Structure formats: structure tokens, C-alpha cells
Amino acid sequence: MDELTKFATRPTGVGEMFQLLRDGTPRTRAELVALTGQSRSTIAARVDVLLASGLVSPAGEATSTGGRPPATFRFNPAARVVLAVDLGATHARLAVTDLAGEVLAEHAEQIAIADGPGEVLGTVVDRGRKLLEQTGRADDLVSVGVGLPGPVEHSTGRPINPPIMPGWDDADVPGILGARLHVPVLVDNDVNVMALGEHSSQWPGTDHLLFVKVATGIGSGIIMDGQIRRGAQGSAGDLGHIAVADGPDLPCRCGNTGCLEAVAGGPAIAAVLAADGADASTGADVVALVRAGDLAASHAVREAGRHIGGVLAACVSLLNPSVIVIGGQVAEAGEHLVAGIREVVYRRSLPLATQHLRIVASRTMGRAGVLGASAMAADHVLSPAAIDAIAV
């Protein structure tokens, strides 16, 4: 059925030809003829359609072996813009970017996700419009990408029983935003979106990457064979409630005990420090203590890293990624977290899975969300079917 849909929505073939230009390499008409097996006249017509849309632009002349050198063309990511939205429990970050994730304008503010979809999405529309005005590119908006701090049904873009988002259950986020911004709206959970942001901006050539967010909760976004893998109900990557081997049997908000989140999430680390008299209740407090040089805090973060490492060792056996990226607020405490993780993963995994494995801290940190939302939104409008629709 997927194959059918793919064919049925591809009346022109412009979209497929466009994929050959998408990597930015300049190509001549003759190269496109050779690569597609299509006739010279068909290719010429398709190039004209793409030039007219602005999505492809002239890229000078190729070197010639004699005669007039042929013209080349390449993808022009600056031709359109997307609105990227990263919503957390207490923050909203928005950016207007081009189709290659180049940030043209951005904005961040404190919000309360618990204010519900009406108020929060109203703020998003208002701030988004201001950013678009600021860049002068409102007419070039082609899509919106949104990351939400809870489970999202991928096919509909609606949150499903999100624990920290009261009032958002089954909210039609794409419908609400689409009605006011008049473009397609893509929605996913924040961890998948962060994984996409880190992957597209820092590791574009890596096919197997696991992005781990360590904050109040602990979750991951899985990239296998170059794509986010969401699983049957979209809950793939949910590390927070995996049982920790040899960890303390602490009660978890899910009703079980010994879950990774209950043992190694930000509040769990803070609780260890508070028991020794420190003034800490959140991951932010822990990060502040570590940055202030508090040794007990550094040790607690490293110990949390070891517990996370135990679960990640299982992930390495199961997924065989070549890169694990550690992000989220607690990762801002610096190398202690990654050091604890590495210690256990390299001890507990088989050599075949770890010989080429890199475990690194996030390079995008606070920006992973907007970069991922931008990549998700751009990817949607650059698909073969979407390009065909533009070209009609």
C-alpha cells in the first residue's frame, strides 16, 4: 500500500529528480539524464519547473571538454523557510530557518506547558508570526515542525496521555497550528526531535545513532538506517522505565521500582545530594552544584552515569549504534555523566559492538530541539510527493 501511495502521488517525477540535487552537488542536465534514464526533453522540462519554483538555482558552468560548457543546477535551501518549535515543560524555543537548518531568527521564553494547548499554541503562533515578520519571509513559510515533551502519535501528531502536559491529551496540534499558519505541521516527541537535530546537524553521515536525553526523565531517540525509528505505537526509545541491574530499588512514578529514571534522573541525583544536606531538588540544582565545584555532586552525577551506562550497554547490544549522544539538562554538568556512562558500557558490551562505538556529549545542547524541528519540517516538504505537489 505504501508503494501504491508513493506511485499514486507521483504524477510528474519532478520530486524524484529533485532528490538527486538535494545533497547540494551541482549537476548538468546531461548528468540528470544519465542518472535517471529519462529523456533529455523530460529532464529539461523538470529542471525548468524546479528553477521556476526557486528550489533549484543555476550553479555556474561545468568544465567542458570542448564546445560551450553546460550549465549546472543545485538545490537552493534558502528558497523557503520553516518554523521550528521546541516546547518543554517550562520553555518555548522558536526559530525561523531555511530548508538546510540555517537559523534566520530565533526566540526563547519561559512558558508553562500545563497552561494547556489553547494558551501555549496561541503563544507559539504569535511569536512565530513575529519571527517571520522580522525575517521578511512570511510568504516563504512552507511547514512547521514541533517537538512536545510527551508521547505523540506519529500519524496524527496528537499527544497521547502525556504525563507532564495536563489538558493536552489527544489535542489536535497540527490542526490548531495549521488553521492559523496555513502550512503542514509535523509533530513528534521532544527526544525524537532532538535526535533528529543532533543527527542532521552534527552526524549527517551516521546511519546508526542513539540520542539520550538525561533530564527529569530519561528517554532516547533511535536512528537506525538513517531514519528515526518509532516502533508500533511511537514509544520506541523509552529508556526511563527500564529496570537498572544492581541499582537501588527506589519507587518510580510509573508504579514499578528500580526504574532508570527513579535512580538516575535529575531529581533522583538531587535527592542523593539533599540527603547529605545539600540544597538541591532538581537537575538544574545538580548542574549548578557541579559547576560550583561541589565534589559530592560530581560523584553523584558520575554514579548516575554508571546506572545509565548499564541500561545503555543493553541498548548497544540490541541496536549496535556507532554513536551515542548524551544530551538533556543533566548532561550540562559536563564530562562526569559521560565518563560514568562510558565506564559501564565499555565494560558490559561485547567487543564487536563497541570497537567502533563513540559515546559523546551533545554538541547542540539547548538547540537540538529547534534544529530537529527544522529538519523534520524541511524533510517533509522536500519529499518526492511534496515536490511534485509544488511543481504542479
Add this chain to the structure above:
Amino acid sequence: MDELTKFATRPTGVGEMFQLLRDGTPRTRAELVALTGQSRSTIAARVDVLLASGLVSPAGEATSTGGRPPATFRFNPAARVVLAVDLGATHARLAVTDLAGEVLAEHAEQIAIADGPGEVLGTVVDRGRKLLEQTGRADDLVSVGVGLPGPVEHSTGRPINPPIMPGWDDADVPGILGARLHVPVLVDNDVNVMALGEHSSQWPGTDHLLFVKVATGIGSGIIMDGQIRRGAQGSAGDLGHIAVADGPDLPCRCGNTGCLEAVAGGPAIAAVLAADGADASTGADVVALVRAGDLAASHAVREAGRHIGGVLAACVSLLNPSVIVIGGQVAEAGEHLVAGIREVVYRRSLPLATQHLRIVASRTMGRAGVLGASAMAADHVLSPAAIDAIAV
């Protein structure tokens, strides 16, 4: 680059059109025109090429709204055959099947994989040729699929440091078999091949499936978004050396302790029974005892199931499959193993991931390997690029 290769090897477009017929639905030329957006003359020419190859055959007339009813066409999987080979430590199973996995002839015998690739693959060629002769289809052979009991580098089809296959490290299995059988040879590890066999024959509509083999070792094959996922080095799904939470700290052959395999593999279950005086050292002994009504053996299998369930609960959180299939020799002990697994998975996983999850015993059992090898071989020759090559 993948996109480029795809385009560069698709001069005719016959292969892509063929994908529309592959599900077996009869289609008219007019439907193919509508689905592809290609011209009527192009479609007519491509249908002729496929009819000439035999891969597509007439399927009678469609109902008509007036005038002469149009002819329909569909995929004819009986047009070619593949050789499917399932090699274990001590067994070889071979089958000649058509392109839909229909078994035309099969053969099984005891072998010793430790005899090395020269002797074992010599036997495979000899028995394969006999099966082909027996079916009278030797000239219709288009590919060979092989499952091996050890890690295989997917891109080359060569075993990599396989622990129970002395003499096989880096052996050019595709080269050795291809030189004598003159068709492409696809090789993968046995668990991936079994996953493919169970998926293609029993769960073709399920996009997210985990196949778990419980035998001397414990491993899994991961299907996400409809495809086997192998990870960066091809070791994805390697459950055997994940640490068991709350299990006995038994030494494992990998050098660590408390690995799933050391706690719940066939020999580990046998060791528990032997300590109480039973005559058991292998998984086969355990299965025999269970079948003979030995209560201690049933209990030990159920307890092993619980340990496996603990690791599978983590897999459920991470992969969110909709079906977990339990196969391998120990699964032949009956429902005890699956019951122990279910008990822990449903207790330890979050509702979102388990509400639609089914955990079932393998339905193909001993045949999963050959069915998977057949599916892998057929899939290779039915890809767009391969069909284009046939059509030239």
C-alpha cells in the same frame, strides 16, 4: 549516494512498475498508467517485457463497464526458484522454493559446522543440486539464501569471528557458492534469517516484530518499519550478553558474569537440573525432560523465561514491537518458556508499549530458517534494480 546508485541502476523503470504487481493483485494496463503517471505506450512495453520474462502472467479479464473487458496481469512467483539454506552447529536444512516461499523440495541432515567452509559448503552445493534436479527447475534458479550460526558482515556475506564456527572467519561464502551455482548468494546470521522467515510467512503485515531464538545461545532478529535492522556492524539483536537484573551472577563464556545466556540458555537450564541429579547437559535434554512430564524441568524453563522476560521488557521499552516471537530449541519445551516471559514483560513494561503487544511461540519452528533464507533470496531478485537487469 544510495539514491544515486538506485537511479543509476534503473535505466528502464520496469523494476519499479513490477513492485506494483508484486503483492499479487491483478491489474490492468490502465491501472498501471494511473498508478505510475507513465504513458500508455511505456506501460504497454514494460508489461510486455515482464510477460516475456514469465515473472508476470495474464490473470484473466477485469469487469468492464462496456466494450471489451481489459486484460489483467499479476506477479507469477512460480516463474523462478531459489535455494534456501539453513546451517546450524550440527544441522543443514535446504529447500528449493518458488519466489513466494512455496517449498518444492527439501532436505535435512546432520553436519558439523566445525568441519569448515570447504566441506560444509561442498555438501550444500551437492545437496542443493540434487534438490534442483529433483524439482526439474535447475535452469530457473535465480539466487541462494544462506543462514549461518554466527555473526556475518552483511555487506560482504562473510562470517566475522564466529565463536562456534572454527575455520569460517572471513570465509567468502557468497564467492564460494556463487562460483559453483552461478547466481547471487545472500548470507546473514541465523537469527536474522529466522526473523525474516517468521515475518514473511506468518506476520507479513506486522511492521515491528522481534524474533527471539532461545537455544544454546540467546539472540534476536529485529524488524522495525518492515525491515531487518542490523545496526552499524551487523550485531544488532545480540541479547545473549545483556546483564540480567536480579539474576544469579553466573560466569559467561564472554568473560562477564550474569549475562542472559549464562543464566537462561539451554545448557544453563540443564545445569540447574543436573545439580539436582537430572541427566541433562543441553537444551535438547531439557526439552526431552519437559516432554516426559518432569516438573522440575518445567519450572526451570519457566524461571529461564522470567529472566529472558526481564531483558525483553527492556527491549519492549526500547523497540516498541507489536509482536515478539519466541523460537529456538528451548521454545520447543512448550508454553512454559513463553509463560515465564509474558509474566515479567507485562509486569515490567509501560502500558503504552504493552497494550497491543503479543508474545507468541514461533509457528514455523524448525522451518523458520529455510523460509527466511528463501525470503531473503527472493527479495534480492525482485528488487527494482534486479528486475531491471532481468528485463534488459
